[in-house]
Amino acid sequence: MYISVSDRNGGQGGTALARTSVPFRLAPTIVWLGIVSLFTDVSSESVAAVLPLYLTGYLGLSVIAFGVLDGINQGAGSLVRMAAGWLSDRAGRPKQVALAGYGLSATARLALLFAGGFWALTGTMAADRIGKGIRTAPRDALITVNAQPEHLARHFGVHRMLDTIGAALGPLLASAILLLIPSGYSTVFVVSLAFAVIGVAALALFVPDQRAVRKQPVAEDRKVKPAPGIRWARLHHSALGRLLLTAGVLGLLTVGDGFIYLALQNRNSLELQWFPMLYVGTNAVFLLLAIPLGRLADRWGRTKVFIGGHLALVGCYLLASLPFTGACAVAGCLVLLGIFYASTDGVLTALASQLVTPEHLATGISAAQTVVAVSRMAASAGFGVLWFAVGPTTALVLVGGLLALAVLGSPLLLRGPKNS
Amino acid sequence: MTLRARPTGNKGRWAILLLVAAIALAGAGIFAVQAVQRFQDDRAAASEATLAPGGPSLPAEPFVLFRNTASGQAYGQAATVSLSDPSGARSVSGVDCDRTYGSRTSVICLRTQRGVVTRFEASVYDRTWQQQAKWPLRGIPSRARMDNTGTAVATTVFVTGHSYAGAGFSTETTITSVKDGGELGSLEGFVLLVNGERITAEDRNIWGVTFVPGQADAFYATAASSGRIWLVKGSVSGRTLTAVYDGAECPSLSPDGSRLAYKKNAAGPLDPHWNIAVLDLADGGETVLQEAASVDDQVEWLDNNTLLYGLPRPGEPGDSDIWQIAVAPGSTPAVFIEHAWSPSVIR
Numbered sequence: 108m109y110i111s112v113s114d115r116n117g118g119q120g121g122t123a124l125a126r127t128s129v130p131f132r133l134a135p136t137i138v139w140l141g142i143v144s145l146f147t148d149v150s151s152e153s154v155a156a157v158l159p160l161y162l163t164g165y166l167g168l169s170v171i172a173f174g175v176l177d178g179i180n181q182g183a184g185s186l187v188r189m190a191a192g193w194l195s196d197r198a199g200r201p202k203q204v205a206l207a208g209y210g211l212s213a214t215a216r217l218a219l220l221f222a223g224g225f226w227a228l229t230g231t232m233a234a235d236r237i238g239k240g241i242r243t244a245p246r247d248a249l250i251t252v253n254a255q256p257e258h259l260a261r262h263f264g265v266h267r268m269l270d271t272i273g274a275a276l277g278p279l280l281a282s283a284i285l286l287l288i289p290s291g292y293s294t295v296f297v298v299s300l301a302f303a304v305i306g307v308a309a310l311a312l313f314v315p316d317q318r319a320v321r322k323q324p325v326a327e328d329r330k331v332k333p334a335p336g337i338r339w340a341r342l343h344h345s346a347l348g349r350l351l352l353t354a355g356v357l358g359l360l361t362v363g364d365g366f367i368y369l370a371l372q373n374r375n376s377l378e379l380q381w382f383p384m385l386y387v388g389t390n391a392v393f394l395l396l397a398i399p400l401g402r403l404a405d406r407w408g409r410t411k412v413f414i415g416g417h418l419a420l421v422g423c424y425l426l427a428s429l430p431f432t433g434a435c436a437v438a439g440c441l442v443l444l445g446i447f448y449a450s451t452d453g454v455l456t457a458l459a460s461q462l463v464t465p466e467h468l469a470t471g472i473s474a475a476q477t478v479v480a481v482s483r484m485a486a487s488a489g490f491g492v493l494w495f496a497v498g499p500t501t502a503l504v505l506v507g508g509l510l511a512l513a514v515l516g517s518p519l520l521l522r523g524p525k526n527s
Numbered sequence: 528m529t530l531r532a533r534p535t536g537n538k539g540r541w542a543i544l545l546l547v548a549a550i551a552l553a554g555a556g557i558f559a560v561q562a563v564q565r566f567q568d569d570r571a572a573a574s575e576a577t578l579a580p581g582g583p584s585l586p587a588e589p590f591v592l593f594r595n596t597a598s599g600q601a602y603g604q605a606a607t608v609s610l611s612d613p614s615g616a617r618s619v620s621g622v623d624c625d626r627t628y629g630s631r632t633s634v635i636c637l638r639t640q641r642g643v644v645t646r647f648e649a650s651v652y653d654r655t656w657q658q659q660a661k662w663p664l665r666g667i668p669s670r671a672r673m674d675n676t677g678t679a680v681a682t683t684v685f686v687t688g689h690s691y692a693g694a695g696f697s698t699e700t701t702i703t704s705v706k707d708g709g710e711l712g713s714l715e716g717f718v719l720l721v722n723g724e725r726i727t728a729e730d731r732n733i734w735g736v737t738f739v740p741g742q743a744d745a746f747y748a749t750a751a752s753s754g755r756i757w758l759v760k761g762s763v764s765g766r767t768l769t770a771v772y773d774g775a776e777c778p779s780l781s782p783d784g785s786r787l788a789y790k791k792n793a794a795g796p797l798d799p800h801w802n803i804a805v806l807d808l809a810d811g812g813e814t815v816l817q818e819a820a821s822v823d824d825q826v827e828w829l830d831n832n833t834l835l836y837g838l839p840r841p842g843e844p845g846d847s848d849i850w851q852i853a854v855a856p857g858s859t860p861a862v863f864i865e866h867a868w869s870p871s872v873i874r
Contacts, residue, residue: 160639163667163685165844223844225798279643286641287563289603290845294562301555308547312540382665383644491729 134253139313141269146306152277180236187240192473201245202316208242213303244473251460263453264401271394347462358482360510362490370427392445400449416450419443424507574599579616592629597866628871630677637668660708674738681736721770735777747778777825
């Protein structure tokens with residue numbers, strides 16, 4: 108395998124036989140982290156689903172500016188994620204850092220009840236994004252520490268499944284409330300706050316504050332150079348650096364779901380009102396396949412599944428652009444998109460976590476996630492230009508072709524200069 | 528936090544979690560039940576405004592069509608008052624509308640449909656509020672206009688979530704045939720010309736159409752790209768938008784077609800303050816009116832010298848008033864119709 112050399116903790120390659128003999132045991136901490144994410148996602152997605160309507164229809168605020176600020180917030184979220192990952196490693200207290208992130212988002216929910224003006228609302232949105240940025244890497248570091256190394260991707264699959272259930276339930280809950288009370292935004296916010304508080308309480312009570320590392324006494328000595336960690340200057344030589352590069356290249360060819368849905372809708376003259384159901388469908392496939400594909404990654408190779416997942420995305424691009432019409436094309440595309448998420452989201456984190464020393468666990472994870480987030484943001488911006496320049500069909504076929512090439516080239520990118 | 532209490536063990540922690548969950552869910556549940564109760568009471572209560580008796584159909588004499596935002600019965604419904612007595616009793620239609628506009632022959636109504644997923648739709652009604660056509664909208668209703676011959680409607684919606692920019696909002700403005708709901712043009716796809724040059728940037732947004740009186744083909748609208756905003760003159764048949772002025776948003780042509788009223792941002796792009804301004808199309812002179820509040824609406828002409836626009840009622844979310852102001856420097860605004868939104872004057 109391409110990264111087997113650095114893949115110490117039972118990744119792939121030679122240890123394959125030994126690995127399968129370890130029975131899978133789900134760590135309670137990971138289930139708790141999944142439950143925390145589930146409640147938090149119900150909380151955040153229920154608000155996200157009603158926010159545009161709340162702002163325009165109810166408060167009568169200008170929304171174009173809000174869109175701009177939301178973009179800035181997302182960028183800030185990525186930077187905070189890096190900083191929080193580093194802090195989590197530095198302090199050796201991933202739980203406390205994650206708790207600060209979840210706590211900040213819950214506080215933002217409370218503030219939402221009182222925020223009326225444009226800047227106040229922008230502030231609460233920013234706080235929520237920053238909270239999300241803070242918590243992600245330390246939480247994934249905790250999953251890594253608690254998972255059996257042989258079943259790491261499967262454990263991430265369990266977490267992502269619970270997380271996605273929350274993301275799917277949130278908007279439904281919000282819709283149900285607004286169905287009962289058309290202007291019941293404050294009720295949505297109060298219910299959202301309740302879920303956020305339960306999530307924070309579950310984290311505080313049931314997730315132990317594990318240090319990611321037991322530091323060697325030697326490492327405490329300032330004169331002794333720390334053991335091999337992340338040497339950013341030499342990143343291009345390291346396995347993590349190669350993974351980041353590969354993920355970045357693939358991310359640059361991963362256009363937003365919105366474009367795919369739009370292309371499907373244009374081609375199949377799908378009724379507009381079913382548009383939101385495309386998101387629900389993708390999420391449903393994602394949550395169903397998160398565990399099976401995590402399992403496959405543990406058995407067959409995480410790199411293979413991560414890269415192979417991008418082939419599902421290529422397939423989805425083609426289905427959305429080829430002149431097949433009808434429900435089958437739409438359903439096929441949603442399934443492929445769900446496969447793509449299930450085989451890349453948790454699996455990449457599992458991969459990254461294995462390529463750094465324990466002292467740099469959260470930093471490495473946050474680096475990989477930031478690379479993916481930033482490259483996908485760039486991809487969507489660039490694809491928008493292409494979409495208008497050459498039309499949806501050509502644009503999707505073009506990006507699909509490039510992505511197929513990138514998938515074929517990924518093994519070369521991942522292969523180190525010495526170990527081939 | 529309470530983790531220090533390790534001796535309490537799992538049982539203690541479960542007890543705390545269940546307690547927290549019970550308090551949080553009970554609190555939210557009580558709030559929700561009270562909110563439902565309040566909503567049902569509100570809906571059943573008599574309207575804050577005086578409602579006119581009689582069956583719903585458009586008046587024969589000149590009238591103002593608007594969205595009724597008075598709490599109580601008929602909240603959110605399209606309503607009319609006589610132009611000669613705008614503060615008098617309002618006739619409600621029984622039709623829910625977020626945004627509405629009308630002509631002598633028909634009414635357009637944009638609305639939010641609640642359900643498992645929230646949907647948006649546009650409906651056309653005849654003079655007796657019978658639905659004539661209906662089509663789905665791609666986002667949150669923002670602006671609606673109908674030409675005064677009643678043949679075409681223009682709708683602007685905010686598209687969220689799946690916009691071209693990834694995150695954030697974009698607008699989508701469509702001109703549709705009143706007769707059958709068939710699309711006559713999606714303005715984001717029209718050729719946009721600024722100083723003779725074609726703007727092809729992908730972030731083009733078009734909003735706030737106003738039809739030239741008597742011509743369903745010619746219109747004015749707002750176009751924006753890369754942070755710049757233009758007043759554009761458009762042609763449905765030519766599929767073009769030509770920039771004619773800078774910085775004017777949500778234009779509205781006077782009934783005689785000689786002047787354009789619009790909102791004009793006097794502050795930064797992120798926290799806008801919109802003044803109302805009027806452009807004389809013959810001599811290019813611009814008058815900025817003295818309304819202290821920021822006006823985020825597409826203004827409507829009451830007559831050739833007076834404007835109407837909606838302003839939210841401070842501290843009462845979901846409610847608003849329609850104000851009037853004379854087109855003259857130093858004129859002062861006054862409330863035209865209380866508890867109302869989205870005015871349309873049908874002469």
